[in-house]
Amino acid sequence: MKKKFDAGLVWFRRDLRAHDHAALYHALRSCRQVWCVFVFDQEILDALPRSDRRVDFIHASVQELDGLLRDLAPPASNGQAGLIVLHGAARAAIPALAEALGVQAVFANHDDEPQALLRDAEVQATLQAQGCTWHSFKDHCIFERDELLTQGGTVFSVFTPYKNAWLRKVDAFYLSSYPVQRHTQALAARPVAYRQETPSLQALGFTPSNLASLKIPTGASGGEALFAEFFERMDRYHEARDFPAVKGPSYLGVHLRFGTVSIRQLASVAYQRMLQGDAGASTWLSELIWRDFYFQILAHHPHVVHSSFKPAYDAIQWESGPGADALLQAWCEGRTGYPLVDAAMAQINQTGYMHNRLRMVVASFLCKDLGLDWRWGEHYFAEKLNDFDLSANNGGWQWASSSGCDAQPYFRIFNPISQSQKFDPDGRFIRRYLPQLAKLSNKTLHAPWMAAPLELQAAGVTLGQDYPHPIVDHDTARRHTLERYAVVKKLSPAEAG
DSSP, X not given: OOOSEEEXXXXXXXXXXXXXXXXXXXXXXXXXXXXXXXXXXXXXXXTSXXXXXXXXXXHHHHHHHHHHHHHHSOGGGTTXXXXXXXXXXXXXXXXXXXXXHTOSEEEXXXXXXXXXXXXXXXXXXXXXXXXXXEEEEOOSSSSOTTSSOOTTSOOXXXXXXXXXXXXXXXXXXXXXXXXXXXXXXXXXXXXXXXXXXXXXXXXXXXXXXXXXXHTOXXXXXXXXXXXXXXXXXXXXXXXXXXXXXXXXXXXXXXXHHTTSSOHHHHHHXXXXXXXXXXXXXXXXXXXXXXXXXXXXXXXXXXXXXXXXSSGGGGGOOOOOSHHHHHHHHHHHTTOSSOHHHHHHHHHHHHHSOOOHHHHHHHXXXXXXXXXXXXXXXXXXXXXXXXXXXXXXXXXXXXXXXXXXXXXOOTTOOOOHHHHHHHHSTTOHHHHHHOGGGTTSOHHHHTOGGGSOHHHHHHTTOOBTXXXXXXXXXXXXXXXXXXXXXXXXXXXXXXXXX
């Protein structure tokens, strides 16, 4: 087959794998020779703390990807195909590299985050001025942008109809993998000037995090190993997923975020098992569909990055001033006096991971017990979560605050004590992250301030010293929240969104 271009460049971003990769596949089919690049984008890195688990994860995954590309390349490349790794502003580095290599086309996969769209538009314009074409493809979701619309041609804003439409439309075509390996003879040796090793973390301006000690597997091999392990227990996902002390989730969130697994592979397996009546696979597939749902919300409603999906909810008066700042600090540091909330915050602070049930609990607590703006919590999660993804993080926080699409009603307020009793009944999770409470009985562990003085003494717990008193009373906070949200209740249904 005659190739359309003599040379092309594949720009890897949130897709750090060499298999089932849309942009890589199309470049290999379209170009006689193909080079691959990853940019440690200084404009993104400069906003991060100097020790960041995500940077460690990306760094290790990029190194593995480099090796995978070398292995896939033809013998003629003499092991020098690999990955060109740059450190700088991507918006300038990609056009400069394309010009230096003399490629006619640059290939990348879509990224619909607002800042990424602006960056890509600038890169495309610069490339065009250089006489180089830009080609981008869907890769990190099953359906995107305008692929799923209501019968009236509008964007879905409620999940269940979206899910039903997703399931009606999905078929083998949408779940098929891109056969990259059939075309890897086009992978070319890097020019001598671009054969440097991947810059060290220190060269990038970072110090190592605790990622290695957490034993979080990185790269495509790590994603594959995690999925293989989850495959064996997927059928129990619907029963186990809500209990943070149980090995219920897939733990693939960070791999989905950085594309070290293929969403098509995951969804295909879950879909086939769902068709066979597997309840766990069906529930897990719904979670993958939620991911697509939030992607299309962000693509069509970019205002959600800064404002409520339902504009009327921006009229809510959140707590402010020094008192609110102190409440936020206590929440961030896991000093609220509510054990399940504090254990969950200890988990995210220590590991960069938080169980999904706990994300809902702590988000509800921030907004509806402490009366703080959901954007404060969203920002904190964005800084801490290994699997931070703008669309899902924003969607989850707006769901919890009732300001988002298909959100929980404003009057639904999680009780942190009953949530603790229901989802960590034996206190295994709490005891893991709050060892100072370990000797309390299961009955009093969920609300230590209700324990008898003698029991606290026997457990070696002095409230206010070993563990804080509750910073708010839940029942009182609930009444205040209903009053706070009354501004929305008074609006007409159309005004309230």
